[in-house]
Structure formats: structure tokens, C-alpha cells
Amino acid sequence: MRTENPKKTSPAGIPAGVIRRLPLYHRYLSDLAQREVERVSSRELAARMKMSASQLRQDLSWFGSFGQQGYGYRVDDLLTAVNRILGLNTTNRMVLIGAGYLGRALINYENFYRKGFLLTAIFDHDPQKIGKSINGLVVKDVAELGDFLHEQSVEIGIITVPDFAAQEIADLLVEGGVKGIWNFAPVSLKVPDDVCVEHVHISESLMVLSFKINQRASARDHG
Amino acid sequence: MRTENPKKTSPAGIPAGVIRRLPLYHRYLSDLAQREVERVSSRELAARMKMSASQLRQDLSWFGSFGQQGYGYRVDDLLTAVNRILGLNTTNRMVLIGAGYLGRALINYENFYRKGFLLTAIFDHDPQKIGKSINGLVVKDVAELGDFLHEQSVEIGIITVPDFAAQEIADLLVEGGVKGIWNFAPVSLKVPDDVCVEHVHISESLMVLSFKINQRASARDHG
């Protein structure tokens, strides 16, 4: 039986680890769906994902029951469920602030559209960029951001500006009523509790890589 | 007394959570150092970082003792120690494959140089890009990647190519002897155990944001 009423009513919320694994489930299920695989067991899927079947089933149980005993999961159904859990079944309108290379990389990422993310405006501070068209959107002056947000309903603000300007933009986004901020600047943004922030840890990630390489090197030398 | 001989000899390795927090320590300590703060206690630093002082001290103890009872930590000394732990005190040579917007964003990120990361070559598949100069480096044909890696010593390969090409590039990098791969393609790369991979979860991060927004919305409606 497939339901979407979680057995465990999540009182303190869903663990962060579970949430971080949801996009992985999405990716692997999309792969299977694209290859027209009809059914998959927790054992098979978990093996592909290099995790335990227990954990996979435990994770899903936070959101409901999506499988059938003795059968496993219908790939399409589970993917649909994961899409809904992730909020990919509704349109998320976004604005992007900072039309540098990183901003442009995101603007060009067409997969977002397929997943229900819709970029509605691009802002920049640089007069050289303002007025230019990128992917069919004219870059607006960041001075207009506040007004724009009051006129248009926007769920997500994307921050791809230099570090020092990030908090200022975040304040404007919050004031403009966005529900979430996708932050690429390596700073901890201060926002009210009702606004979600997802920080993409680019430089942090490179340092972790450096650590691992170094760690391995010293293990070889000393160990 | 400040030493760098860990008390606990890490048998199974340092927990992933500890490793992920190291760049954070680096950032906050850099901030303090820049503001010429001389000393900091675990309590103060932890409060800034919104974590417990216990956890901070526990984390550091994996690598040695860097403080003084009754005093705390000398900011400079602790930052130096964290830099060394992260491997930022040595030069990490890098090549980048994929000179699209994302690749260019990374090429332009000057902070990397300050942290000991040195970009030595840029590769692309596109004849339009090959031969052009970016930040003083001439873009090479990706067909030359293998030869280049055999001639030059390179620690890190940066993959900013489209998804479908990522594994192929990873294979070339591995064959060329890199120690680590910084991967921006949303695919799980298959590499030997002695090569480290750090995956930057860009699209995954947006889905997590979508989830959180959606979660909060449904909590407001139903809760």
C-alpha cells in the first residue's frame, strides 16, 4: 500500500542526513525511470547507491509507505513521491543577483527548468551588465530588486555576488518576502527563522579535498 | 602546550563531520586574525560559530593540543595549525577541464591562490575555446590532457564538464596520477581507492532548499 501519511509523526523534524539523501534518491530513481526500469527493491537501489537497504527504507518511512511487500517499489511511483517530497511538482520562482560567471553558469543550467525552477529575473550592480540580455532575460539594476519583489511573487533568491555584498542582498530578499535563499557566498547569512538558507560550500569543498589528499600523503609517509 | 601529535591515534580515521567543520574553523579564525584579535577561548569561538565549545575542543583534539589552560587559543597559532591540517601550507597544483561559465568562475576565484591552490592549465573540448587565453592561461585541447599530466605533476583535477563527459575525464585524470578530483558534475565518479573525490552538490543543494521551503509551507498549512 502506498500512502503519504508518515507513520512517525515528525515532531522535531526530519534529520538533516535524511534530507541530504533525498536528492540522491531523486537522481538514482530518475536514472532507473529513464532506462524504463519498472520495479526496484530497497536492496537493489541501496546497492547502487552504496548504502544499506535498512537506511533506505528507514529514510522513506519518514514520509510514508511507498512500496509493496514481496514486490519492492514501482520506480515511477517512488520517483513521483520523491518529487513531491522535494517540492519539485510545483513551480519555484527564482531571482538571481550577481551575473558573474557563476551566476551565468546557473542561469544556463537548463535542468532546473525541468525540475520546476523558474528564473524570473536577473540583477546586477555593474552598469556594464545592466540592460544586457542573458538567456532571454534583461539584467536589471539591483537597485530595483526591492520593488520587483514587492510586485512579483518569488520563492527563491540566488546570491552569486561577492562576499562583502551578500548580507545586504540577503536583507533585501528577506524584506521582499522570499521563502528561501540559495547562497553561493562563503559567509553565514543572518536571516529570520522563517526564511530557509542553503549554502553551497564551494571553497569549503576544495579545502576538504586538500585535507583528504594531505591526510593520505601523511598516512603513507608516517603509517 | 601546543603540539601537533594527536592524543587519540586515529585508527579508523577522522569522522566526516569533523573534516567538514575544518574549513569553518579556518574561516572564523581568518576573520579574527584579520581583525587582529590575539586570543580566543573555545567558548567565544564556538558561540560565534553557533556550536558547542565541547564539540570545538573535541574536534581539535583529533589533531593535537593547540591551546593553553586558563588562556584559550592564540588566534594566529590556531589558524596556522588549521592551515597545516587542511594542507593549505603547501602548494596544490590544479588543472581545470571545462571552460564554461562555471569553470571560468573558478578560474577567476583569486582567493584560491592565497590558500595555496595553483591553476596550471585549462582544458576544453570546444575548438572555439581552444587557444583562447583566460586569466593568462591558454586553453588547451582536452586531447592533450593525458600527455600534460605525464609531463607535469598535478595534485588536483577540476571537472566542470557536462555530466555525460565527467567519467571519461575522471579516468584521464586518474591515469595521469592526480591525487584528488574536484567534481562539479552531478554524477558519482568511479575512481580507485587512492584517489580522493570531492563532489560539489550544486543541484542537490537547490533541491534541499526546495524541500525545506515546501516542508515549512505544509507545516504552516496542516500543523
Added chain:
DNA sequence: TAGATTGTTAATCGATTAACAATC
């Protein structure tokens, strides 16, 4: 039906927090 596999409860493992002796 018999075999397979789920959803969930119980057991284990690891990470975080609390506490405190050591000591600057």
C-alpha cells in the same frame, strides 16, 4: 500457496554534550 520484500521495532554504533581533573 510459498517466496520475497516491505515497514517498523529493537540493538548497535557513533557523535555530541556534559563534567572535571590538570594546569596555565
Added chain:
DNA sequence: TAGATTGTTAATCGATTAACAATC
């Protein structure tokens, strides 16, 4: 010295894994 704060050990908490009754 007395007060403060570390490094570390013990206690708690949460997440992962194992096991199994329910059932397709």
C-alpha cells in the same frame, strides 16, 4: 595564588544497522 579554560573521560543522545512480523 585564584580564576579561567583546556584536553579528555564519561554520559547522553541520535543515527545506522539488524531483525522480523506483516503481507503482497
